[in-house]
Amino acid sequence: MRISFIVNGKSVELDVSPKKRLLDILHDDLDLISVKEGCGKGECGACAVIFNGERVNSCLIPAFQTDGSEVITLEGLKELPGYAAIERAYVEHGAVQCGFCLSGFVVSTVAFLKEKKSPADEEEIKEKLAGNLCRCTGYTKIIEAVKDLSLQEDLRRQPEAEVSHYVKK
Numbered sequence: 001m002r003i004s005f006i007v008n009g010k011s012v013e014l015d016v017s018p019k020k021r022l023l024d025i026l027h028d029d030l031d032l033i034s035v036k037e038g039c040g041k042g043e044c045g046a047c048a049v050i051f052n053g054e055r056v057n058s059c060l061i062p063a064f065q066t067d068g069s070e071v072i073t074l075e076g077l078k079e080l081p082g083y084a085a086i087e088r089a090y091v092e093h094g095a096v097q098c099g100f101c102l103s104g105f106v107v108s109t110v111a112f113l114k115e116k117k118s119p120a121d122e123e124e125i126k127e128k129l130a131g132n133l134c135r136c137t138g139y140t141k142i143i144e145a146v147k148d149l150s151l152q153e154d155l156r157r158q159p160e161a162e163v164s165h166y167v168k169k
C-alpha cells in the first residue's frame with residue numbers, strides 16, 4: 001500500500017506492506033535509528049514516538065494507520081529549543097547507562113512535560129513513565145532528571161508550543 005505522512009515536519013511517501021509496523025518504517029525505511037525495538041509487543045517503550053500528538057509505542061501501530069498521520073521521533077525532538085535542557089538534565093543526573101532505553105524515555109519526558117502545568121512529584125513521574133523500561137535499572141536517576149525538568153516553568157511550556165508546531169500545522 002501507498003502511505004503518506006509527516007515525519008519530523010517533513011512529508012514522506014512510501015510503498016509498504018500493510019502489515020509493516022510504524023517501528024519498522026521509521027527505523028528501517030527512514031533510517032530513524034533512535035526508534036528501537038525492545039520487546040516488540042508494547043511493553044518496554046524503546047520504540048516510543050509522538051503520533052498525532054500522543055506518545056505511542058510504534059511497534060503497535062500498523063502501516064495502514066500511519067497514512068495521513070504526523071509523527072515525531074527523537075531526531076525531530078532534538079531540533080526543539082528545549083531539547084538541550086532535557087539532554088543536560090539526563091546527563092547531569094547520570095541517568096544514561098547503556099543508552100538503549102534513552103530515546104523512548106526522552107520521548108515520554110517531552111510528552112509528559114507538554115501536559116504539565118506545575119512541578120511533578122515522584123509518584124506522578126513514575127506513573128507517567130511506567131510504559132518505559134530500563135534494562136540497566138537506572139530509574140531513580142531518570143526520575144530525578146524528570147523531576148528537575150518539571151521544576152522549570154519555561155521548559156514545561158516550551159515543549160508544548162514547539163511540539164504543537166510540528167504536530168498541528
Ligand code: FES
Pocket residue numbers: 036037038039040041042043044045046047048057058059060
Ligand atoms: S519495542 Fe515497542 S514497546 Fe517494546
Ligand code: FES
Pocket residue numbers: 095096097098099100101102133134135136137138
Ligand atoms: S540505560 Fe540501559 S536500558 Fe536504560
